[in-house]
Amino acid sequence: MATPGVAKATEAPHPAEGAEAAETAELSRALSRLLPGLEADSKPGRRRALEALRRALEEPGPAADPAAFQGPWARLLLPRLLRCLSDPAEGCRALAVHLLSLGLRRAARPHDALPRLLPALAARLACPEPTRRQPEVCEELRLALVQLLSLAVDLGGAALAPHLDDALRVLRCSLLDPFAAVRRESCSCAAALAQATPDHFHMQSESLIGPLMQTISHQHWKVRVAAIEATGTVIQFGNGKSVDDVLSHFAQRLFDDVPQVRRAVASVVGGWLLHLRDRYSFFHKLIPLLLSTIDDEMPEVRQLSASLWEDVGLQWQRENEEDLKDKLDFTPPPPPHYPPHEHRPVLGCRELVFRNLSKILPALCHDITDWVVGTRVKSAQLLPVLLLHAEDHTTQHLEIVLRTLFLACADEETAVVHSCSRSAELIGTFVNPEVFLKLILPMLKKGPSASGLLVLASTIRGCPREALQPHLKAIATELAQAHICQASENDLYLEHLLLCVQALVSVCCKDCSTASLQLMDVLLTIMALTGSTSLRDKAQETMDLLATAEGVSSCQDLYRKYMGPLLERATASHLDWTAHSPELLQFSVIIAQSGPALGEALPHIMPTLRACLQPSRDPQMRLKLFSILSTMLLRAADTIDSQGQLPSYLEMVTKDILAPNLQWHAGRTAAAIRTAAVSCLWAFTSSEVLSAKQIRDVQETLMPQVLTTLEEDSQMTRLISCRIINTFLKTLGSMIDPDKLIKIYPELLKRLDDVSNDVRMAAASTLVTWLQCVKNADGKAYYQSSIQYLYRELLVHLDDPESAIQDAVLEVLKEGSALFPDLLVRETEAVIHKHRSATYCEQLLQHVQAVPATQ
Known part of the structure; x- marks a missing residue:
């Protein structure tokens, strides 16, 4: 049986509780006096009542005590304010929203308001399906209502779970609001809701993905950033399967002109790779997105991406430590010719790329040849990043990569070509030449192309010297084959063919002496076929570099050394030459470039000229050869007569070459040939190569034809003929x-x-x-x-x-x-x-x- 004292103590209220009850009663009386005004018929009356309520709540007093405020708030104020949300007057609705926000913050148990607040918000913000318009027409008020929802989420926390349907219904509409600020606030609210109710949110998170993906391409970049960040949180705390639904949209944001948007993509994707529950199943889809930003044009984006990627690699490395034990304990050194300006990724990053490369490459290779320029550029930029991680594992995927590079290096976008050329260099660095040459050379043989030559040049450029040296002659021999070096007269094709030679000379240096003849043959073909003076000059510079590699002082010494074989290769088909034969053009270049070495090759040159300058041969070809012969004879002492052997071919030149071509034939082409022949004769007789007796012999043979050329239509022919006769007369005198x-x-x-x-x-x-x-x-x-x-x-x-x-x-x-x-x-x-x-x-x-x- 309780004592009287104890009983009295139990029945008596605590002083604090009594004070709280008094404050609550006082606040209730104060509010009761103001609340009838909310039912007034006039808009000013309702507004004055709301203003009075605002002052009452904002002033110090009982309303400032959460415990005292909770009762009147839940019983008197909340229901009436919620009714005011549909007031016809916009100002009254705005004041009601403000008072609701104030009340939620003041209340001791704000979550108690959720059962009535969430349906009311849904009624004002959720769109009826047929109309697709929110009941609230004022965009500033829609913003305030979404902010009120965000406040409810922050204050309610997990208590919001039973009301998730209403909240999501609101967000699905507000995420598509025409007002940009509403969209941004909705994105923030969606992220907060996902974090507040993770146990229930994942079951309904997919319903927000559609609206978020419609918002992710909004014209305001801040809205796009907010949508990306919200998507990251929604999927992180929601259903991971939604990753597939957002990947293409995220990929599009990588092309965004605003760096903050690209940074947001990198941040979200990096976060997923680190924290997403089922991230392992999405590695092959997420890795390309993050690595695509590693080469971003903005340093801050690059730094963030690199930092996140390294964190991902280290985390995966820790999680798979047992699997990587041997590689961690016995870490092999970097490849000896690792690209000097590249930072080698950590083991975890390299392993992640290698293990997922077979899943990444097919889609990437498809995108590199996409019809959209931006897609091709981004995909091409990603490929060298992947190859830098894959290192020698690239060998397993070489065929698909090379096939893609052959196509992509023909792209009209220089950025695509540059990235693909860089990828080919990395193949040369990490893959054994014996392997990649077995694929590249047959592809070139089957279909020679400028892009294929660029791929070959790039792989050679990236290849270590000692690895390439055993294959040097095979490469040079293949390039010198007619089906490659004579396949096209297009300057781009020839430029890339020149790049192959330059790469071989720069990488192999002195080793090139074993293939100098073949490389000279290729360079001569380039100089012969190109119409570009700059390309011809580059080929000549490469010839000089080849001479240096060979250990001789100039390219003239190279010609002297290889003149015989070069002429044999060029003139082997001289009986079938036409004006457009590549061999004729090669022959022309050899004659023009070899200088004094010509004098040592007369037994090869003169019979070729005699055979090709017969009247039965192609007239255009004869014109070209006469032009070449004239040029040689004008500098005879430094070229064709450098050994003093030209006079021994006098009879061949006069009787077999000049005489038949000085004969009159009808037609302009025949007249042009006679002009060319007369020019040759003038160069021959004025070159100081012939003695007086030899000039007399020439005069005996050719004077009748020269006299007939005085009647030619060509002024040049008549002028030169006069000069030739003058020379003949001066030499012969009275004889x-x-x-x-x-x-x-x-x-x-x-x-x-x-x-x-x-x-x-x-x-x-x-x-x-x-x-x-x-x-x-x-x-x-x-x-x-x-x-x-x-x-x-x-x-x-x-x-x-x-x-x-x-x-x-x-x-x-x-x-x-x-x-x-x-x-x-x-x-x-x-x-x-x-x-x-x-x-x-x-x-x-x-x-x-x-x-x-x-x-």
């Missing part, structure tokens, strides 16, 4: 047969009527030389009638409108005046009155009187 000599001057006289003053001047100069030959000949009387005719014709031209021609003709007459001066005087006096000016005739007469006649 020429009189009958042959007499046949020359009428043809020269005709040229004084030429349309070209240059030809007329050259003809006059040649007539001076002809008269000197007559002057030195025996039996001048034999020439008298010819000289008389010459005087008459020259006197006509002495009255030419061109003073330069008059001066030239005067010099001819002065030269001939010594032969028959009396005859010249008579002829001059007979025509002096017919000239427009007697000045030149008088000068001539004065000269004749001053110079005694030749005896």
